[in-house]
Amino acid sequence: MVQSTLLSKEKSIDHYFLNRYESRSGNFLKLIGKSISCGQMHQNKIGIVGKSIFHRNSDGLISSKKCILTIRTADCLPIFIYAPDKKVILALHAGWKSLFAGLITNAFQELSLYGVDSINVKVGIGPHIGVCCYQVDKSLIKKFMNIIAPDQPFFQEKENNYYLNLSLVAIFQLKNKGVLQHSIDDVNICTNCSDDYYSYRRDHTDQRNYNLLMIK
Numbered sequence: 001m002v003q004s005t006l007l008s009k010e011k012s013i014d015h016y017f018l019n020r021y022e023s024r025s026g027n028f029l030k031l032i033g034k035s036i037s038c039g040q041m042h043q044n045k046i047g048i049v050g051k052s053i054f055h056r057n058s059d060g061l062i063s064s065k066k067c068i069l070t071i072r073t074a075d076c077l078p079i080f081i082y083a084p085d086k087k088v089i090l091a092l093h094a095g096w097k098s099l100f101a102g103l104i105t106n107a108f109q110e111l112s113l114y115g116v117d118s119i120n121v122k123v124g125i126g127p128h129i130g131v132c133c134y135q136v137d138k139s140l141i142k143k144f145m146n147i148i149a150p151d152q153p154f155f156q157e158k159e160n161n162y163y164l165n166l167s168l169v170a171i172f173q174l175k176n177k178g179v180l181q182h183s184i185d186d187v188n189i190c191t192n193c194s195d196d197y198y199s200y201r202r203d204h205t206d207q208r209n210y211n212l213l214m215i216k
Ligand SMILES: [Zn+2]
Pocket: 129, 130, 131, 132, 133, 190, 191, 192, 193
């Protein structure tokens, strides 16, 4: 089981980025069964956790109460945010569409409603498709050029093929919202390279890796 080094240090929360085997194993299934999830529509809305255990139109969930949040992924980024000053957790399902559509901006708008100062926020990014494998059309790179600063190495070009670095896009956007570089970590596992994880790009699978974030 993989964890963010930064988030592991936080005593009030727990989190797990599960691989394909762990996602189906006993102890974790129990936690998943009790968890709150969202529809993951590849859009930009954040669901505020209350009575509902499923937030259909959201790609993110925020809570300041004791609960378990689940994000399902097979190449997209699971992004876990923790604000220790207000004990708020926020979990995001971030593919390119959501990142382009302002999911991170909306997340920080919600966090500000809880009085969170982004300078205190810690972020862990879980396994996702890496720049090694995420070949995209040049047109998509051009789209991102409109919203990412030109000095940011958010894509690679190899033999006329283009590869998008989703985590660098996310990290650029997080820093734009005031998160400090040293408060962000990425577990650096590519779901397409590692057979331990489901990858939509590799397998066109309906199965998902489960990522859990909880207030203890
Ligand atoms: Zn890879």
